[in-house]
Amino acid sequence: VSTATDQLTNLVDAPDRFDHSAAELRQTQLAALNERFGERRDSIKLLGHRAREAGVTEIGSMAGVVPLLFPHTAYKSYPESFLTEERWDRLTKWLGTISPHPISPLSAADISGVDDWIDQLQARGHYVSCSSGTTGKSALLIASDRDMAWSRKDTVNVFTWGSGVKPEQDRRIFGLAPVASVPKNTVVAEAQLAAFGDPTKERFRLPIPPITVGSLTAMVVLRKKIADGTALPDELAAFDRTSAQRQVAVDDAMIAAAEALIEHREEKLYLAGLWNALYQVAGMVRDRGYSGKDFHPDNCLYVGGGLKRAQLPPDYQQFVHQTFNIPADRDFQNYSMQELNSGMPKCQRGDRYHVPPWVVPFVLDEGGDTLLPHESGEIEGRAAFFDLSLDGRWGGIITGDKISLDIAPCACGAPSPSIRNNIVRYADLQGDDKIGCAGTVDAYVRGLS
Amino acid sequence: MTVTDALDTAVSAPFFLRGELLEGQSAVHRSRDLGVDFTTPALALDRVVHPRTEVPPLLNVPLDEIIDFLVETGERIRDPRNIFVQECIELMTATHVLPSAVLHEQVMGAAAYLDKRLLHTVVEQNFPDPRALDEWVPKQDFTGRKSFVRAFAPRLIHVLPGNSPGVAVKSIAQGAMVKAINLFKMSSSDPFTTVAILRTMAEIDPNHAIVKSMSAVYWRGGDDTVERVLYRPQYFDKIVAWGGGDAINNVIKYLGPGFQLVSFDPKTSISMVGKEAFASEDALDAAAELAAGDVMVLNQEACVASRFLYVEANESDADRFCERLHARIVAKAAASGDTRPLDRDLREEIDSLMMLDDEFGVWGSTDGKGLVIRSEEPVDFHPINKTANVVRVDSLDDAVRYVNVATQTVGFSPAERMPEYRDRLASGGAQRIVRLGDAGPSTIGNPHDAMYPLHRFVHWMAHEDGVASPAGA
Numbered sequence: 001v002s003t004a005t006d007q008l009t010n011l012v013d014a015p016d017r018f019d020h021s022a023a024e025l026r027q028t029q030l031a032a033l034n035e036r037f038g039e040r041r042d043s044i045k046l047l048g049h050r051a052r053e054a055g056v057t058e059i060g061s062m063a064g065v066v067p068l069l070f071p072h073t074a075y076k077s078y079p080e081s082f083l084t085e086e087r088w089d090r091l092t093k094w095l096g097t098i099s100p101h102p103i104s105p106l107s108a109a110d111i112s113g114v115d116d117w118i119d120q121l122q123a124r125g126h127y128v129s130c131s132s133g134t135t136g137k138s139a140l141l142i143a144s145d146r147d148m149a150w151s152r153k154d155t156v157n158v159f160t161w162g163s164g165v166k167p168e169q170d171r172r173i174f175g176l177a178p179v180a181s182v183p184k185n186t187v188v189a190e191a192q193l194a195a196f197g198d199p200t201k202e203r204f205r206l207p208i209p210p211i212t213v214g215s216l217t218a219m220v221v222l223r224k225k226i227a228d229g230t231a232l233p234d235e236l237a238a239f240d241r242t243s244a245q246r247q248v249a250v251d252d253a254m255i256a257a258a259e260a261l262i263e264h265r266e267e268k269l270y271l272a273g274l275w276n277a278l279y280q281v282a283g284m285v286r287d288r289g290y291s292g293k294d295f296h297p298d299n300c301l302y303v304g305g306g307l308k309r310a311q312l313p314p315d316y317q318q319f320v321h322q323t324f325n326i327p328a329d330r331d332f333q334n335y336s337m338q339e340l341n342s343g344m345p346k347c348q349r350g351d352r353y354h355v356p357p358w359v360v361p362f363v364l365d366e367g368g369d370t371l372l373p374h375e376s377g378e379i380e381g382r383a384a385f386f387d388l389s390l391d392g393r394w395g396g397i398i399t400g401d402k403i404s405l406d407i408a409p410c411a412c413g414a415p416s417p418s419i420r421n422n423i424v425r426y427a428d429l430q431g432d433d434k435i436g437c438a439g440t441v442d443a444y445v446r447g448l449s
Numbered sequence: 450m451t452v453t454d455a456l457d458t459a460v461s462a463p464f465f466l467r468g469e470l471l472e473g474q475s476a477v478h479r480s481r482d483l484g485v486d487f488t489t490p491a492l493a494l495d496r497v498v499h500p501r502t503e504v505p506p507l508l509n510v511p512l513d514e515i516i517d518f519l520v521e522t523g524e525r526i527r528d529p530r531n532i533f534v535q536e537c538i539e540l541m542t543a544t545h546v547l548p549s550a551v552l553h554e555q556v557m558g559a560a561a562y563l564d565k566r567l568l569h570t571v572v573e574q575n576f577p578d579p580r581a582l583d584e585w586v587p588k589q590d591f592t593g594r595k596s597f598v599r600a601f602a603p604r605l606i607h608v609l610p611g612n613s614p615g616v617a618v619k620s621i622a623q624g625a626m627v628k629a630i631n632l633f634k635m636s637s638s639d640p641f642t643t644v645a646i647l648r649t650m651a652e653i654d655p656n657h658a659i660v661k662s663m664s665a666v667y668w669r670g671g672d673d674t675v676e677r678v679l680y681r682p683q684y685f686d687k688i689v690a691w692g693g694g695d696a697i698n699n700v701i702k703y704l705g706p707g708f709q710l711v712s713f714d715p716k717t718s719i720s721m722v723g724k725e726a727f728a729s730e731d732a733l734d735a736a737a738e739l740a741a742g743d744v745m746v747l748n749q750e751a752c753v754a755s756r757f758l759y760v761e762a763n764e765s766d767a768d769r770f771c772e773r774l775h776a777r778i779v780a781k782a783a784a785s786g787d788t789r790p791l792d793r794d795l796r797e798e799i800d801s802l803m804m805l806d807d808e809f810g811v812w813g814s815t816d817g818k819g820l821v822i823r824s825e826e827p828v829d830f831h832p833i834n835k836t837a838n839v840v841r842v843d844s845l846d847d848a849v850r851y852v853n854v855a856t857q858t859v860g861f862s863p864a865e866r867m868p869e870y871r872d873r874l875a876s877g878g879a880q881r882i883v884r885l886g887d888a889g890p891s892t893i894g895n896p897h898d899a900m901y902p903l904h905r906f907v908h909w910m911a912h913e914d915g916v917a918s919p920a921g922a
Binding site (some may be wrong): 045046049050053070071073074077078079080081090093094097137227228229367368398 | 793794797798800801802803804805808814826828829850853854877878
């Protein structure tokens, strides 16, 4: 029998998947949410706890899901000492409270570090990705084989729909982002390469060592030691030297990227990166006397993530597009986050991010406690989603983003719910004006952010 | 939201500029804590600075007269007919996290600071010779060189905190006693108290030099268009700032020769409970009651409020302590009518610990009615809003390593063991050690934040007066 969840996730390859309106999907989505809840309430310990506290036994309406959505911070709620003191058995146990699939115990003695812990979990079919938290804790997101397979498919579909580029294996791929080597990023990069890369042309990768979770958490560990007062000056000096060396390596790698781009400028290119790196490398290409006219007119650009608080001039996107001769109708952008498994591509004509049928969008009040009434048109508030495709963890997430969601058809013609291209993080909205005498040692740790 | 929309719902927060009330609704601001809007007049920058060509108005007003004025201010604050204070508490209830009864008690408690003996004691503790505030005090060193020294009236900006309205009263009194020209930058969670007190003062005598030395305004902390202009040594000598993180980082940008920071740092307070607390049921009840009192100072919004309690016990004894502590925190929370729910992020962290129940003990739930967590080392998060973290230790010696540069008050039991620990606590960074249950009160005039603040506020000025003729010459 086909479940409601299957009905929705089976649309993954459907060319008309964005042709379903919110009203048309509502009943199926509600049924699917109930299926998901029924399957997971006993297997995800945190979900069971949440449901008991809220007294939820069944989902009768969209508003009824809200108490069961996890804030994005749920994935960084592990005690940090489990990580900093390498208590892998404990960290595994914590992971078990958010995973629906049982995790067989690992022998802590056989684990040499966080990267090894992640590798050993992966060997057992648990894929742990980590968000590179700018300060403090990283989110640890667990996923399953099914999720990895879904990401492979979804990322290609999203890019094709959003950019109009067909997966015809006819491009030289340039990977220009120093991104963390976590399973989710690796799978996406592999899938993009297989779909769009010319198998006879070697992919360009930044010539730097992979950024492992271990190297990211080294900073977290050091920060904790500074706060505790146990870090010694030589240790800080060594950390600074390593950071400086890494920066030099990244800068050199960018030069190598610019030179390789110039070398291959007449080929059809696929550039992948983050805006900051793309902007930097575009500047180098211009400095060397090359610009749009020198590049292939059918190039494309895959951008992941937002600005990550990088300070760039207002016309940075235009600058990158023009440098690499990216056609105007190839302005690809995707709204997603590590916590979700699916992407929401931006359309060209309406300039809006489209929500696929297997992702249920919710607009909550700023506090994230209440579903805002939404019968028609566009409303603004805190974004929450339920990604029905997620298998290895709970699909419901409350984000830190402020969005405007419209349930009327978009100017591009697609009737699916869509999100205006003006997403901001609540955290970035207001300067922190509140001060008090009570505070934490965080205010006494300088230079690690 | 547009200005016109906000005006219908926003409360109005007037400014006070050297004796004059300035009302207006030119700007709409947001109070972060409760998401309420308030309106203020436009900031008249020229009116908040006092030209250096004119000596400060309070310079030659005797300290005794200043203290008398402050004492009368205190009486008027406590007077139930004082319309300014009543209004202020009502308005604050709309923008502050604390319930109105707690706020009322705060303001009344702060007014008790305006006591003649108390204020004299504060001055005497801060200055070896308080006459230096009133006059040029003659000195002579052992070589015969003579001089006069004056604790000269400074120009101060006070960046006030938002968590304790009582600080407004204290800051006004301290600013007045050092005869400063004072600019109070109010916080978004309390843009009212300072002005209410200054209005009360202006009612006593609108032309008094104290009133002419005080201004209270609001701008959003970190607003460069204001701070770049005002934070200069040509206008002010010192900036007296509370808090850490962004609040202080914004200020630090402007420090330089002639413009110094006196910082009241963000602090965490803790408790240490020795094994003696488990000697009997009565001893345990007593320790739990005292500890709960320290946790619940200002419903745990204050820096002196305990957050981490190191308990010298085995796990089952620690759990007995937790159970009793929890019951008392819940009772105190209920009595104050404070049922604010915990922040979402804090709820997440605590829920996670509840899942790991083979390692952590949790008493209560995340409903904001009071919560105790027992662990083997301090939790990652900052316990706030009636949340106590009991950390079990084999010996209080093991707790000393958790004292750090952010530690303020250590509530200690039993009192007899305090001398054994105080040197190590100070070395770790702590600033006060008190008997358990005694976190709130302190000896009048004692150092705060490891300094005598009034001594740092003033502009120490020397008048060298040559060498005395040798005796018998």
